Amino acid sequence: MRQEAYGVLCVHHAIRTLMHAAGDDAGVDPDRISFTRSLRAARRSVRTQQGTAPQALAAALVAAIREILACLLPPRRLRAAARVVKRKMSEFGVKRAVHRAWPCPTLSPADAVRVLAPP
Numbered sequence: 001m002r003q004e005a006y007g008v009l010c011v012h013h014a015i016r017t018l019m020h021a022a023g024d025d026a027g028v029d030p031d032r033i034s035f036t037r038s039l040r041a042a043r044r045s046v047r048t049q050q051g052t053a054p055q056a057l058a059a060a061l062v063a064a065i066r067e068i069l070a071c072l073l074p075p076r077r078l079r080a081a082a083r084v085v086k087r088k089m090s091e092f093g094v095k096r097a098v099h100r101a102w103p104c105p106t107l108s109p110a111d112a113v114r115v116l117a118p119p
Contacts (some may be wrong), residue, residue, distance in 0.1 A: 014042075015035065015038050015039055015042060016035075018038055018064065018065070018068070019033045019035065019038045019068065021065065021069045022038070022064075022065040022069055025065060026065075028069065028072060029075070031073070031075075031076050032073045032074070032075060033068055033069070033072065033073070034068075034071070034072075034073055034074040037068055037071065038064075039066050041063075041067040041068050042064055044064070044067070045060040045061070045063055045064040046060075047091060064076075065091040071119050078104055078105045078106075078107075078108065079104070079105075080102060080103065080104050081102060090102050099100070
């Protein structure tokens with residue numbers, strides 16, 4: 001049972017890595033790449049693969065990335081929500097009238113987040 005859970009987590013990580021590589025190669029935001037499409041492309045590339053030669057693996061990777069990038073998701077809108085609940089059953093505050101018109105972010109995450117690397 002534990003090995004199956006680790007296997008699922010490894011496959012999920014591999015698909016997310018494939019999505020990141022596809023987006024990075026094409027200069028596309030990874031949020032616009034469908035996980036389901038990526039999973040199906042990876043499955044197809046594994047099924048149609050002819051051996052484990054480096055050339056065959058490289059060709060399968062190129063075909064999978066091409067298929068993933070063929071149909072992108074629409075850009076996501078900027079969203080924000082108040083950290084409140086409808087009923088007081090948790091540690092968060094109760095939803096009030098002021099939370100209905102919660103301010104939306106004005107910057108995209110890429111513009112708002114600064115990653116500082118150690119020198």
